[in-house]
Amino acid sequence: MKGYENKIKLTGSLEDYLEAAYMFEKKNGFSRIKELSDFLNVKLPSVNKAIKQLERRKLLTHKRYGYIKLTKGGKRLADNLLSTHDMLFNFFISLGFDKKKSLKYGCYLEHIIDENDKPKIKALIKFLKEKNYGDKPFKSD
Amino acid sequence: MKGYENKIKLTGSLEDYLEAAYMFEKKNGFSRIKELSDFLNVKLPSVNKAIKQLERRKLLTHKRYGYIKLTKGGKRLADNLLSTHDMLFNFFISLGFDKKKSLKYGCYLEHIIDENDKPKIKALIKFLKEKNYGDKPFKSD
DNA sequence: TAATTAAGTTAGTCAAAGCTAACTTTTCAA
């Protein structure tokens, strides 16, 4: 039915796995358990389990001992996750936080931020960038 | 030993319980399981268990079937948590988010925000308040 | 003051998300 949105609701953790898999796939055409393990700083069996769950939800396919590839639906979701991720990272950067902190804070908020607030955040980034806030961090005392 | 800081590290969840208990205690002189349950939207046994953990860590005392009161150390910690909470709430308000969202986003970040970033955030709030950003929310398109 | 209701407690269940240990498959180099 038109207009019907099949909301796939993942946990924050599963969103991280999907997002990372998508990143590697964009770079190399596929991703593997091992690189996700290294990237996300979790052990191989943790990745294995997560990938199985994403497979059950039809967000990706995983050939035993082989490649991981996102499905169409997985890509659609991951695209949105990644753009949210990037947006929030830029948001904190434009507020003057360093890269490490911007990544940390962004990575937490990306799982809970409301879709309706994204335009506002984008507008804020644009505004702050124009003011060069990131380049002229506040003196804090 | 002077200069030695005994870092009590709580989970985000336990921080929420301690913070809420402190809020009620400031208002009424003590807190109770039931009001924490209502306030935090969890069942009575969940509060009970959390309170026991905070008691083990000597952050509060709890008389069976009775009052909850923070210890000196509990108050010191809770004071810091609460001020972080308020700061982040104000931060999002000053960026133009509504109260509900400001609370939500603040409540997530308060458990992970770096102590060193607080002065920056305070400075940002001050700056944004002066510019009246909260009152003139961005047109998002 | 006895009975009912509200609050608090205890025990045990569940899901999420990590882990280790032990095993299997694949890959690569001698």
Add this chain to the structure above:
DNA sequence: TTGAAAAGTTAGCTTTGACTAACTTAATTA
């Protein structure tokens, strides 16, 4: 081409933080 190393898998454990069901204590009110 074979055998060691790397990658992947499986099973089962652990912690956190919620829950329900059943019970006990305290408070209230008829």
